[in-house]
Amino acid sequence: MAPKVTEVFFSPGGSGERISGLFCGFAGWEGAEKLDLLRLRDFKGAAFQPGEVAVVTAPVFFGRIPEIVARKLRDVKGDGTPAIAMVVYGNRDYEDALIELADLLTANGFVLYGAGAFVARHSIYPTIAKERPDEEDKKILRAFALQCAEKIKTGSPLEASIKGNRLYRSHGRIPFAPKGNSKCTACGACVETCPVRAIPKDAPRRTDRELCINCTACIRVCPEGARSYGGLLYRLGGIKIKKACSGYRTPEFFV
Ligand SMILES: Cc1cc2nc3c(=O)[nH]c(=O)nc-3n(C[C@H](O)[C@H](O)[C@H](O)COP(=O)(O)O)c2cc1C
Ligand code: SF4
Ligand code: SF4
Incomplete structure (x- = not known):
């Protein structure tokens, strides 16, 4: 029987939401529930049970996950709940964002089964990585999703070390706004x-x-x-x- 899966995402530019949906489709988890942290401006938190699965996706801002996402995720609690961590970045680098997201989820009671960094259109400069995710990206996403689904089925949590530095880099600021x-x-x-x-x-x-x-x-x-x-x-x-x-x-x- 397929587990109860929830996609948890903050995706102001829409790419993270799209990649999360593709991931769940490839994993055979169609019909997953959605917890959209952007739309929930007065988010009060959420709690997951051991038999559920959380697919958590955040954008990369300056090689980190945005502070607002980290704040909201502190109120998302697991109870030995399997989780997948994904970050989406605009073809420069994801630096410490994935390890930061993984650390946050682990500290909150989730057990990680997979973590991935995927490339998508740059939301501020949309001509950068305009066509991403492309067919090659989708092949890699599919391989990742299938492996995660299998690992969750067989109860084999993540073993590999996630790339990134635990002395997370500093958050950045941009001197203009739309x-x-x-x-x-x-x-x-x-x-x-x-x-x-x-x-x-x-x-x-x-x-x-x-x-x-x-x-x-x-x-x-x-x-x-x-x-x-x-x-x-x-x-x-x-x-x-x-x-x-x-x-x-x-x-x-x-x-
Ligand atoms: C404030 C800001 C900072 C960003 N910093 C990075 C970065 O450090 N590296 C990178 O490759 N892309 C960076 N990007 C691009 C986003 O990570 C990318 O567009 C991502 O797809 C956004 O996800 P979303 O469409 O789900 O919002 C940045 C975008 C914004 C808005
Ligand atoms: S800029 Fe004006 S038209 Fe566009 S969403 Fe905001 S209020 Fe509406
Ligand atoms: S004003 Fe700035 S923070 Fe608010 S939605 Fe627009 S880009 Fe995002």
Whole structure:
């Protein structure tokens, strides 16, 4: 009998959610429940039982998992519950993000059966890794999913060491933020979606740069396509990041 599986994700740009769904499909876990940590702005926590499975996916921000994800995951408790950890990154590097996610889940009572880092479109500079995940990525994701499903069935937790440094690197900050333009109809969708409440209700074209974590959820949710990045700092950042992302990174997994 298939276990009760829950996909737990924070995916403002949508790639992590997609990769989590593909993973569950390949594992034969169609119909998994979803715990969307972006939509649950006032998340009060969740508890998993030993016979369930949690597939937990986070984006990589500056080689770490975003602080808001770590905060929310501290309230997601396992009870010897099998878990899979996945991070999704924009073809530069995932550095300490996967080991950080794995450490968090283990500390919260989950037992890891697999951990993987997958490449997807860069949410701030969407021409980077635009076509990822591609067919090669999906083959690797499928192999990972099948191995994880088998390991859970046979009760064989993760044995490999996960890549990353336990003295996690520092979180970064970006000196710009997206904002709205004249196409904005003040519908409020971005205001309701922003996980850190950086968009004022009475002036939704604006963004509080001190609060904004550049997750890009507001750009994705705007029905008018009114929110975007622009300006000199954004363009200069693009030159640097495109150079850093110019190679082809292959997904990696640990079982
Ligand atoms: C603030 C921020 C920082 C990022 N830092 C990295 C990084 O360190 N390495 C990388 O390869 N991609 C980085 N990216 C790209 C994301 O990891 C990538 O677009 C990922 O697919 C986003 O997942 P999502 O679509 O589920 O939100 C960053 C994106 C953002 C928004
Ligand atoms: S304003 Fe910033 S933090 Fe809020 S949704 Fe937009 S990009 Fe994310
Ligand atoms: S989602 Fe778009 S149209 Fe709606 S308030 Fe935000 S910027 Fe304006």
